[in-house]
Amino acid sequence: MSDEDYLIEFRQVGSYVKVSIMDPVSLTEVSMVAPASMPQGQLAQAAIRKLKYVMGRRNGTVADGTAGEHK
Numbered sequence: 001m002s003d004e005d006y007l008i009e010f011r012q013v014g015s016y017v018k019v020s021i022m023d024p025v026s027l028t029e030v031s032m033v034a035p036a037s038m039p040q041g042q043l044a045q046a047a048i049r050k051l052k053y054v055m056g057r058r059n060g061t062v063a064d065g066t067a068g069e070h071k
Contacts (some may be wrong), residue, residue, distance in 0.1 A: 006051065008044055012036050021047040023055065030054050 007022045017036045021044075022029040030051050034043055 006048060008047060010040060010043065017043065019043050019047045021051050023051060026055060028055050028058070 005024070007024060009020045011018045011020070015036050016033050017038070018031055018033050020029060020031040028051065030047070032047055032050055034046070
């Protein structure tokens with residue numbers, strides 16, 4: 001899946017921005033908060049990394065492709 005296949009929303013709240021990202025296939029959604037001064041592209045890449053990490057944990061792998069721990 002390419003980076004263009006995710007749904008990303010940016011919502012500024014004061015000096016911070018909340019970034020929500022969703023994978024439309026698995027319906028997995030994560031969000032993060034960062035300073036509003038960060039470039040939007042950098043925020044999007046960080047959110048994509050977090051989404052991929054969460055999806056990997058659910059599938060039993062972590063971002064580096066190794067087996068993750070299930071608790």
